[in-house]
Amino acid sequence: MTCGCNLPKRLEAALDCEVDLDLIRGVLQHHHDQAGSLITVLQETQAVYGYLPMRALLLIAQEMKLKPSKVYGAATFYTQFRLKPVGKHLILLCQGTACHVNGADRIATALCEELKIDIGETTADGFFTLNTAACLGCCSLAPVMMIDGQAYGPLTADKARAVIKRIYSSERAVDGEGETA
Numbered sequence: 001m002t003c004g005c006n007l008p009k010r011l012e013a014a015l016d017c018e019v020d021l022d023l024i025r026g027v028l029q030h031h032h033d034q035a036g037s038l039i040t041v042l043q044e045t046q047a048v049y050g051y052l053p054m055r056a057l058l059l060i061a062q063e064m065k066l067k068p069s070k071v072y073g074a075a076t077f078y079t080q081f082r083l084k085p086v087g088k089h090l091i092l093l094c095q096g097t098a099c100h101v102n103g104a105d106r107i108a109t110a111l112c113e114e115l116k117i118d119i120g121e122t123t124a125d126g127f128f129t130l131n132t133a134a135c136l137g138c139c140s141l142a143p144v145m146m147i148d149g150q151a152y153g154p155l156t157a158d159k160a161r162a163v164i165k166r167i168y169s170s171e172r173a174v175d176g177e178g179e180t181a
């Protein structure tokens with residue numbers, strides 16, 4: 001697709017997914033002439049879709065009369081924004097100093113192996129997205145991860161794997177395919 005916005009080639013591929021842009025018409029109508037509201041618009045757009053679809057970023061640029069590069073730059077600069085859909089369960093693995101010195105790297109390796117993804121990716125079944133975060137505010141539990149807002153720690157590699165397995169078991173139990181550990 002050619003959008004006339006001089007997007008890098010690697011980003012044009014992201015335009016392939018279908019997104020209902022009508023869902024953010026109200027947000028844009030409310031803020032369209034307020035260039036200073038870009039972050040608010042991005043926050044409200046993410047609240048609608050759960051992430052920031054590339055098509056939505058282009059529409060925001062068009063409606064707010066901003067360069068697409070400025071909108072994309074803001075969306076990638078702030079850690080609160082996501083450019084990809086997230087899984088049903090969002091894992092935030094702390095990379096703060098206390099967690100780092102207490103072995104956060106080992107937890108990252110265990111989680112990547114257990115989930116068969118890299119940091120920043122979502123499992124093929126859509127259950128988990130694995131991301132990192134700065135200090136989660138519960139350093140006494142270091143090393144710690146947060147899943148759907150609940151903190152788990154202090155972790156070992158085995159404990160981290162066990163948490164993932166437990167959540168998977170719960171999912172299967174809900175589907176009637178298995179039982180909880």
Ligand code: FES
Binds near residue numbers: 144
């Ligand atoms: S450094 Fe990990 S919770 Fe503070």
